[in-house]
Amino acid sequence: MTTTTPRKPRKAPRQARAKATVEAILEATAHILVDEGVERLSTNRVAQVAGVSIGSLYQYFPNKEALVLALLERHVSKMLGLLSKHATELIGAPMEDAVTSYVRVVLETHQIAPRLHHVLTLQAIDLDLSALADWEAQARKMVQGYLETRRDDIVPDDLEMAAFVLVHSVEAVVHRAIIKEDDVAAIPWDRLEKELKALILRYLLSETPG
Amino acid sequence: MTTTTPRKPRKAPRQARAKATVEAILEATAHILVDEGVERLSTNRVAQVAGVSIGSLYQYFPNKEALVLALLERHVSKMLGLLSKHATELIGAPMEDAVTSYVRVVLETHQIAPRLHHVLTLQAIDLDLSALADWEAQARKMVQGYLETRRDDIVPDDLEMAAFVLVHSVEAVVHRAIIKEDDVAAIPWDRLEKELKALILRYLLSETPG
């Protein structure tokens, strides 16, 4: 299942006009992905929706995958931006603040573009795109790094495992919460945040009772 | 994204030969899905791999989606089987035993056919098939039901939310653990089980410290 298909953009747009074209193409891609579904994503349709000729599309993207990849990379880069913005807050912060900060970052990353996030996530797996895996690795590394600074206060021994459990628990719960609601506005973000903080803090700080 | 395509098998195979045909078709579908990827799944290819004519395939399945659906339903039915088998153990069991039992069920469901599970999960979302959602609903209902019998011993108030958090945390962590390892055997299942039990029990039974 290893592909040798090129996925990188063909050439960077130099003129302003070209930049607008690329922008229109990516927006159209996102639009179709979110509102019409992957199965409707075809290069022809993207070009049509973008109001651009199919030839122009192929000037900048070698194939359909490259469109999705470009979109994914933009998205992940925004996610990583949020992560690194808050990363400094964590260092040396008391446990509760650090956890609050982390949960909020995850909630925020999912609010950048919730429906696009969902679709891109699936595509990343289907197309074997690593950008998202990079994000996860980054998050795990950061969490594990923090846990190591608090090793003495923490119950779990295996910090790698602990980071793995935490990152994916939080990620999954948030993700499902968003998918569950058709209307993103309806999600009880505050309660979700509270609950996730409880989940994490108890896992890290309490001995198993009983 | 809502389809009106029929997805149910056309007619049940009555003769033994027919049963074998259907079996071969589904096996071929699974094989292609797992070993070659969704993008290679075509009805013609399935028929070829199954050693059956394309006409025969359409005798039993009205379209391509029906293949995936049938496979998914089989799989989910196995998962539900495991769940209900253990369901009785849970009722009235002490908290620790109940949690152990639940975590084991989830681990077992993921071991039925790990790679197929992964692919089907993605397809279920892409094709908007509800079978998997059914499974999740079932699991949530069961967990929530159990929590209600223990309401007094439990810290979280909102049991629906608690069930949601638990089910998806466990599900996600197990799922990622399986995907992570190319060599499935290499996963430290016992440690994973221990860690998940700690996560759940502390969440349910400990007050947030600090």
Add this chain to the structure above:
Amino acid sequence: MTTTTPRKPRKAPRQARAKATVEAILEATAHILVDEGVERLSTNRVAQVAGVSIGSLYQYFPNKEALVLALLERHVSKMLGLLSKHATELIGAPMEDAVTSYVRVVLETHQIAPRLHHVLTLQAIDLDLSALADWEAQARKMVQGYLETRRDDIVPDDLEMAAFVLVHSVEAVVHRAIIKEDDVAAIPWDRLEKELKALILRYLLSETPG
């Protein structure tokens, strides 16, 4: 310039209907090649002219090259048929009879389908198809074989070189003669035959004068 594109027919037609389809496709290919030119040869056009759907074409031929190759192989096989039919006459025949026979074979091979022959020749080179090279090799081998049986009567020492010169001289002259005339009938075949026999016999049997 080495290609890995498949060129062999996809599957052999089993039913009579399918055989007719394949036949129609190849005839259409030949027709387009001869009457409209290579640049007009497209799979769509072939299907259209053959009165067959494009899908049917691709059931039997993996791509455009395969069409040309199939046609070429049929043609070359006819040419080789003529060659081997006369091959026996040559063995042990007196020089003049053998030469007569050879020149006639070449003339005949070019009359099987003169215009198609011309186009296929070019395509064989462009597409790097070896079928025609096989024919030439065969012809050279046969001629050289005969020359060896007459080594004592023959002036040239290097029989490989002599065969090379003979085969390509005769081939080229005949080929150009056919191309030259738009009206194929107008070619003075008998005089051409006489002249080529003279060319060969003098080359083989006379010492260079002067």
Add this chain to the structure above:
Amino acid sequence: MTTTTPRKPRKAPRQARAKATVEAILEATAHILVDEGVERLSTNRVAQVAGVSIGSLYQYFPNKEALVLALLERHVSKMLGLLSKHATELIGAPMEDAVTSYVRVVLETHQIAPRLHHVLTLQAIDLDLSALADWEAQARKMVQGYLETRRDDIVPDDLEMAAFVLVHSVEAVVHRAIIKEDDVAAIPWDRLEKELKALILRYLLSETPG
């Protein structure tokens, strides 16, 4: 197969820079033709390889054919140059010298740019370009002219036919010899020359034996 597309260069380059541009374009064309194959010859690619914008290419050449034509005309003009340079030697020369001279001219023309010669030859036919036909006509005329001055010493009656046979025999044998060898350097030019001289002289001067 008759085209009405203009094939002549659009305007002659007046400045030195423009001359360099045209030169680069033609060199790129030749390069692609020889090293990548006709199917890879696209105007965009030529421009790219030439390090010139596609717009500039169309400033000097009205279409793709014009590129090939320009190249062909340059090549044929070199060939004609060789021919006319030796033409004077032939007049009144003794038969053997004349033949030597002619064979050498043909060998030389094929050594100008053997691989390009090969490709251009094919293209000339495909695109129905007459430049090469002009060369052949010229060569035939010259040879026939010489033969007429020697009519009394010569065996063949029909001098037009004799010239036809000679020109195409020599041409074909030399051409195939070059194609046959991957490495042009490996061709036994001297033996080829000797053999072709023998072929011609015997044909012209010896009665058919036997």
Add this chain to the structure above:
DNA sequence: AATGAATGAGACTTCATTCAT
């Protein structure tokens, strides 16, 4: 003169599905 962005016809090819045998 030169640039390169944009165009779109059209080529190739796949694949879900139907239907005659």
Add this chain to the structure above:
DNA sequence: GATGAATGAAGTCTCATTCAT
């Protein structure tokens, strides 16, 4: 029941050519 030939819509992608800057 089964077969496999046939279909054609639809998708991917290229490339000759134009034109605004």
